[in-house]
Amino acid sequence: MDGMSGRSGWTGRLGIAAGRSAPGAGGYRARMPAASSPSRRPHSGNRRDESARLAVLHAADDLLVEHGFGSLTVEAIARRAGVAKQTIYRWWPSKVEILLDTLIEDSDKRIPVPAEKPTAANIRRYLRGFARFVTRDPAGKVLLALIAEAQHDADTATSFHKRYLGPRRAREREMLTRAIEAGEVAPRLGADATMDALVGPIVYCALTGSSLPRGLVDTLVDDLLRPATD
Amino acid sequence: MDGMSGRSGWTGRLGIAAGRSAPGAGGYRARMPAASSPSRRPHSGNRRDESARLAVLHAADDLLVEHGFGSLTVEAIARRAGVAKQTIYRWWPSKVEILLDTLIEDSDKRIPVPAEKPTAANIRRYLRGFARFVTRDPAGKVLLALIAEAQHDADTATSFHKRYLGPRRAREREMLTRAIEAGEVAPRLGADATMDALVGPIVYCALTGSSLPRGLVDTLVDDLLRPATD
DNA sequence: GCATTGTCCAGACACTACGTCTCGTCTAAG
DNA sequence: CTTAGACGAGACGTAGTGTCTGGACAATGC
Incomplete structure (x- = not known):
């Protein structure tokens, strides 16, 4: 709708907004040239994946601003964030939270x-x-x-x-x-x-x-x- | 589109509330002794059925107060009003109306x-x-x-x-x-x-x-x- | 170093409501 | 008597819900 997931000057979730993924992209785990960013790890192992958490927060926020609460669904958040639905339900009881x-x-x-x-x-x-x-x-x-x-x-x-x-x-x-x-x-x-x-x-x-x-x-x-x- | 969704003669929740159907009852067409009320007609024929219209209005209102907007569905309104779902969609574009x-x-x-x-x-x-x-x-x-x-x-x-x-x-x-x-x-x-x-x-x-x-x-x-x- | 533990993605699942559609019934208007 | 239109009933495909697998993976602990 407005290209870049909205909010121009919007520093968003604050310190985090900078590394935001584009709306259409396939999720937070943007493929990178591999060479440039070897530090990118697909899993965080035993512990909660912080990047997944942020991706969900940002996706929910963006979708709300773009399409309104009425069409905000957990499935849409999961798609946008590039995250499994279960990952959302594991940490949040509802989209409201x-x-x-x-x-x-x-x-x-x-x-x-x-x-x-x-x-x-x-x-x-x-x-x-x-x-x-x-x-x-x-x-x-x-x-x-x-x-x-x-x-x-x-x-x-x-x-x-x-x-x-x-x-x-x-x-x-x-x-x-x-x-x-x-x-x-x-x-x-x-x-x-x-x-x-x-x-x-x-x-x-x-x-x-x-x-x-x-x-x-x-x-x-x-x-x-x-x-x-x- | 609202065609006729507005109600002209509608005396509102007030005058009508008295004769309101009980929550659990099977709709507006309460069975009556038959003899006592021969004027009760199941259909109004060619024209819009006023009692159905009122039943929908009351049902929606009651359900909202009882269970909140969140669980207010067109199907629930239809059930409560004892009315077919299509009858609702024929006259109202949405529950909001x-x-x-x-x-x-x-x-x-x-x-x-x-x-x-x-x-x-x-x-x-x-x-x-x-x-x-x-x-x-x-x-x-x-x-x-x-x-x-x-x-x-x-x-x-x-x-x-x-x-x-x-x-x-x-x-x-x-x-x-x-x-x-x-x-x-x-x-x-x-x-x-x-x-x-x-x-x-x-x-x-x-x-x-x-x-x-x-x-x-x-x-x-x-x-x-x-x-x-x- | 190797099994354990817990997260993650993927997708299937039954359930519910959506809004549309067709059917047959009924009644007032013509 | 014919007919038009509202009505109840219920089937239909779509979409989202929340739960529950399965298999891949990495950090932790022994």
Whole structure:
């Protein structure tokens, strides 16, 4: 569709993306001139094959971005990754867990929750980054897809909360609470409710496919956080 | 293509729910003493069978609430409704359109957008009703499921916007715009962005399964609408 | 060094739902 | 009475599910 498995500037699964295989190719184990890369081993023996793991993660991610969750199947992931279906089922109970693995990794790197200096400016910056992640970043599609799938399947909802939403919200709560204690902000609602009020509109816009209205994030921050200094 | 998939006389889940068939029962054509109800006709002949249409709508709705969208299949709907699969495919292109039919009907009845008296109080009342609908009403599950499915499937997204989100947002925009012109409210954002900011948190909480924080809706209204009179 | 252990690929398997199709039945319209 | 169209029933090929072989392979441990 777009040639190179999408995401141009996308460093993808981060350090790993560089060695990504092309979409059409026969999997991660690209044949090489043999002479140039003798270090390429077909098997990793007794232990889990790291390159296979990465190939699955990347394949799932790419396929989701390219064709959507609806046509994302384990068989397609296996084909794309050049991996046996059994290899996937050995390590992941479902495709949702695969996506969860990539999402956790990606969002920890792209939109970390500020842990120091709980200033109003940092919160604003965090929300802008989050908005960008969820509306423009291909990796944001994974988040939207998982929010969606959590509506359809109870197991997904459980896992999604336990592995992603819960931990992240805990960090957000801590950030906000410390900012309140520091007198940086003074929301009328509690920390959780305030986060819902801030994040909700961003996610809602992303879910409905409408582009984020200009100034939405800033107005949200200004009106709901009522910063003492602003 | 929807030909006739919309229902004109459909009184919705409301009036009909009473006479609903039991879950385990063998479909809409409940056997009756025969003598008591001679008006029950097995076929409606040349024309579309209204009772079959309603049975499908109810079956889809019930199954969604009971087992979730994930295990909602056309075959299950047909079984539950006591209807042939082909009868469903004759009138609806997909299960999504069935749900869309029920959602449009239900939300028009339960949470109509106030068309008169664009007061701040009416807007607040509308949002409270919407929040209740989406968090407590079984019919609200249909809305959440369709928002979710729109992430997975492009056709669903298109149809969902065209048939539900678009028209409703138009009415909401009109409500807000008139309230602004009347000096009832004075949001810092435009009408659409303001609606996103108000509705977003409610939907987000519903999607994440967290109960609506106390006072969220009121605080949203107070802080974002900045009513001239409040 | 050699058997053990566990991963990997390949593909078969029964199962389920899909959406299409054909059949025969039935009823209201003409 | 004829006929058109909806309906129930169910067969059909396709596709993905998750499980379960088999055989090849490499790291580990004795």
